[in-house]
Amino acid sequence: MKRDIFIGGAWPYANYFLHVGHLAALLPGDILARYYRGCGDNVIYVSGSDSHGTPITERAKKENTTPEKIATYYHEEFLKSFNKLGFTYDKYSTTMSEHHNEYVKKQFLKLKENGYLFEKEVPQDYCEKCHTFLSDREIVGTCPHCGKESTGDQCEHCTTSLDSSEVLNKHCKTCGSPTVMKNNKHLYFKLPAFQDELQKLIDKNKNIWRKNAVGEAQKYIDMGLVDRAATRQLEWGVEVPVKGYEDKRIYVWFEAVLGYLSVGCEVAEANGINFDEFMSDDNKNLRTYYVHGKDNIPFHTTIFPALILGIKNNYRLPDYIISSAYVNLNNSKMSKSKGNMITANELLEIVPRDTIRFYFIMNGPETNDVSCSIEEIIQCHNKFLVGTLGNFVNRNLSFISKKFDGKITEGKIDEDIIKETEKIYQVVGEHIEKGEFRKALNSIVEYINLGNKYYDTCEPWIQVKEDIDKFNDTTYTCVYMMANIANLIAPICPDGSTKIKYILSLPEFKWEVENISGDIEIKDLELLYNRIDNKN
Ligand SMILES: [Zn+2]
Ligand SMILES: [Zn+2]
Numbered sequence: 001m002k003r004d005i006f007i008g009g010a011w012p013y014a015n016y017f018l019h020v021g022h023l024a025a026l027l028p029g030d031i032l033a034r035y036y037r038g039c040g041d042n043v044i045y046v047s048g049s050d051s052h053g054t055p056i057t058e059r060a061k062k063e064n065t066t067p068e069k070i071a072t073y074y075h076e077e078f079l080k081s082f083n084k085l086g087f088t089y090d091k092y093s094t095t096m097s098e099h100h101n102e103y104v105k106k107q108f109l110k111l112k113e114n115g116y117l118f119e120k121e122v123p124q125d126y127c128e129k130c131h132t133f134l135s136d137r138e139i140v141g142t143c144p145h146c147g148k149e150s151t152g153d154q155c156e157h158c159t160t161s162l163d164s165s166e167v168l169n170k171h172c173k174t175c176g177s178p179t180v181m182k183n184n185k186h187l188y189f190k191l192p193a194f195q196d197e198l199q200k201l202i203d204k205n206k207n208i209w210r211k212n213a214v215g216e217a218q219k220y221i222d223m224g225l226v227d228r229a230a231t232r233q234l235e236w237g238v239e240v241p242v243k244g245y246e247d248k249r250i251y252v253w254f255e256a257v258l259g260y261l262s263v264g265c266e267v268a269e270a271n272g273i274n275f276d277e278f279m280s281d282d283n284k285n286l287r288t289y290y291v292h293g294k295d296n297i298p299f300h301t302t303i304f305p306a307l308i309l310g311i312k313n314n315y316r317l318p319d320y321i322i323s324s325a326y327v328n329l330n331n332s333k334m335s336k337s338k339g340n341m342i343t344a345n346e347l348l349e350i351v352p353r354d355t356i357r358f359y360f361i362m363n364g365p366e367t368n369d370v371s372c373s374i375e376e377i378i379q380c381h382n383k384f385l386v387g388t389l390g391n392f393v394n395r396n397l398s399f400i401s402k403k404f405d406g407k408i409t410e411g412k413i414d415e416d417i418i419k420e421t422e423k424i425y426q427v428v429g430e431h432i433e434k435g436e437f438r439k440a441l442n443s444i445v446e447y448i449n450l451g452n453k454y455y456d457t458c459e460p461w462i463q464v465k466e467d468i469d470k471f472n473d474t475t476y477t478c479v480y481m482m483a484n485i486a487n488l489i490a491p492i493c494p495d496g497s498t499k500i501k502y503i504l505s506l507p508e509f510k511w512e513v514e515n516i517s518g519d520i521e522i523k524d525l526e527l528l529y530n531r532i533d534n535k536n
Contacts, residue, residue, distance in 0.1 A: 004278055004285045005036045006316075008260035009047035009089065010292030014074035015056050017343040018081040020372065021293065021334055024360045025324040028437055029291035030087045031361065032322075034491035035432045037088075038511035044278070046263040048093035048100075049075040052237040053252040058137055060236075067236040071096060081344040085353050086494050090267045095238070095252075095259055103262035104255045105241040107311050108230075112242070116190045116310040117230060124233070125152070125164060126182035127172035133184050133233040134172060141167035187242065188227040189254065194306040195225055201305055201317050209301070210435065211367070212294050213321035217301035225302070230254050257304040260290070261315070279315040289435070291322040322435045325365035330373045342374070350374060351532065354493035355381040361437045361492055378534045384445065385496070389485070390528040392451045393500060396460075396478045397525050403464065406522035411469070411476030420450060421484050422513055428488060429511065444488045451481045476516075479504065483514040496528050 009029035012022050026047070033045035051071035060067040075094045082092060093100060111117050125134045139152030144166050148157040151173070152164035164170070170179045198221060206214050230251050231240050237249030261279070268275035277283065290300045305317045328334060334341045347356055359380045363370055400408055424447050431440035455478055463471035486500035490509040497509060503523055506514065 001285065003036070003039075003041040003287060004283060005032070005041050005043045006260075006264060006279065006286065006288040007032050007036075007043065007045040008264070008288070008290045009045070009087075010290075010296055011048050011050040011095070011256050011259055012078055013053075013055070014049040014051045014071040014078070014094070015059055016074065016336055017345065018078055019334065019341045019343050020329075020347060020360075021327050021341075023085065023344050023347075023356070024327045024364050024370075025293035026087075026291060027085075027357060027360050027364070028322045028324070028435065029289070030085075030089075031357075031432065031437055031491045032289055032291070032435075033088055033090075034494065034509075035429070035511060038487070038490060038509050039429075040510070042273070042278075043090070044264050044267050044273075045088065045090050046093070046260060046267055047089055048091075048095065048097075048259050048263055049078050050252065050256045050259075051075060051095045052249070052255065054135055054137055054232075054234065057234060057236045068096065081348075084348050085344060085356065091263050093259070093263045093266070095256055097262075099266055100255075100259060100262040101238050103265065104238045104250060104258050107258055107261075107307070108250060108254075109241055110312070111189070111307070111310045112187070114310055114312055116193060117187045118190065118227075119185055120188050120227075121183045121185050122229075123181045124184040125170060125179040126184075127175065127177055127179055129175050129177040130172055133182070134179060135233060136162075136164040138173045139164055139167065139170050139179060140173045141170040144168055184233065185244070186229050186248070187231045187240070187245070189230045189306075189310070191228050191303070191306055192225040194302075194309050195221065197309055198225075198302050198305060202301070205319070205321070208319065208434075209321040210323050212325065213297050213301055213323045216294065216297040216323075220298045220302055228253070228303075253299065253303060254307070257299055258307065260304075276313065279313075281314050281316045283316070286316055287319050287433075288316050289320040289322055290318045292324070294323050294325055297321070297323050320435055325367070325369045327360075327365055328369060328371040331371045347374075347377070351377055351381050352495065352529065354495045354529070355385055357492050357494075358385060358441070361441045364438065366436075366438050375534055378532050381529065382531055385493070385529040386527075386531050388445060388448050388452065389489070389493075389496065392448055392455070392478070392485075393482055393503075393528055395455065396475060396482070397503065397522055399460070400475060401522055401525050406525065408475060408479055408520040408522065409472045410517065410519050411472035411474070413480045414454070414473070414477040417450075417454065417477050417481060420447070421481070424484075424488065425511065425513060432491070441492060444485075444492075447481075447488065448485060451478060451485070454478070454481075479520060480514075480516050483516050487511065487514055499526075499528055 007029050009026050036043045056067045056070050060070050136152035143150035143155035145160050146158040152167050202217050231248045232251045234249045238255045240248050265275040308315045359377045428440045428443050458474040460471050460474045486497045490497040
């Protein structure tokens with residue numbers, strides 16, 4: 001029976017390029033999507049650009065442009081990068097889309113009807129000259145810690161995060177007038193109402209979610225859940241569908257996570273699937289995956305489930321939380337301000353995308369923070385993709401090309417190898433489904449190593465002179481392994497997989513044992529991967 005698989009990749013914030021930190025955190029989503037599609041299951045794999053909020057608004061002001069222009073520019077850059085990396089989203093959207101805006105407004109009203117949004121008056125800094133309430137970032141004042149000038153949210157001199165109420169001598173950043181306190185009304189989300197259900201969710205999934213997800217979610221609940229402001233004094237974002245809130249927008253934390261559902265629903269509709277039934281908690285065939293970095297854990301393990309519970313649509317709460325740790329660069333933390341980030345595009349100019357995907361699964365931040373460097377990525381490419389995988393395919397096929405004009409004669413496939421092959425799909429599949437991608441890839445590499453060892457032990461270069469039948473059996477067994485390697489690596493290294501399949505005229509990728517038969521003609525043989533010289 002076909003399974004229903006929902007995969008939500010985190011929404012990168014549209015004010016910078018896609019970098020290797022994003023890449024490492026998001027890649028598991030594409031591995032899952034390709035794998036489950038290969039199994040023949042119904043997959044909905046979605047993501048998009050998080051395009052609203054204060055940082056984009058602030059930047060637009062600084063650069064004398066509009067938030068929409070900035071968000072659109074980076075959204076298009078994200079799209080290009082994801083395409084180049086081979087991500088197979090069913091839809092990659094943006095929170096700027098009309099569909100998303102309408103969807104969010106509808107859910108917002110449902111929550112209000114269900115009694116989980118309430119109005120509260122809160123004193124907020126106001127500029128009487130600009131006639132506007134000011135967000136923390138729109139305030140300048142004196143830092144209470146070092147006495148130097150800071151904004152309302154952070155002091156750049158002593159790098160302390162601040163609350164605007166601590167800042168002294170506050171002024172409006174735009175016009176310089178002193179600020180006054182004035183009551184402002186906002187809508188708040190009753191997050192604490194879901195405390196018990198969220199605790200149950202953590203308990204239920206404590207062996208399924210990643211360890212860091214269970215830990216962070218529990219920590220977040222133990223700190224005490226508080227009502228969260230669901231509206232903001234801002235012009236850029238999803239409008240609040242409530243009278244009297246025309247000058248405010250829905251808070252980004254609220255609307256961005258609902259993007260999974262707004263885009264999921266769009267994809268379902270386009271494919272004639274009833275999304276309510278697909279996502280229903282009663283759908284026993286359903287598995288949901290949420291793929292992101294560890295800084296996003298509270299949003300996916302508590303806030304998003306609370307929103308689903310509050311909307312009361314009976315949707316499944318997250319089954320699998322695939323939350324990655326961080327990637328450091330040459331052992332130091334990557335940051336935009338330090339200027340030591342590698343973007344996906346920069347990396348794609350140095351190594352093929354298969355290598356990037358292979359490397360960040362093999363050495364990815366699956367269980368703890370990792371450090372990467374360009375040198376290590378190139379080393380990995382030369383060692384595994386060229387030395388192990390490429391070598392296995394090339395040594396066999398180039399021999400046949402030279403000696404037999406590219407014609408592979410049918411032989412008897414080794415019984416032990418057949419048994420190993422039938423087993424390996426099971427082992428790798430289980431790892432992938434559990435989100436244990438490194439283990440999955442290690443098992444695949446072991447299988448390729450087995451092929452190389454088999455080749456060395458059989459010594460076909462001697463067999464060819466002494467016993468041609470044995471030589472044909474050895475070669476055919478190796479080709480059988482290649483055909484299956486092409487399936488096994490397809491979710492991680494799609495280009496290598498496609499190349500093997502082309503050379504050997506094999507059918508499209510499916511997650512099942514590939515049984516070859518008859519003679520096979522080698523087509524346009526070339527190296528799977530070229531060695532890269534490390535010039536650094
Ligand atoms: Zn300071
Ligand atoms: Zn002002």
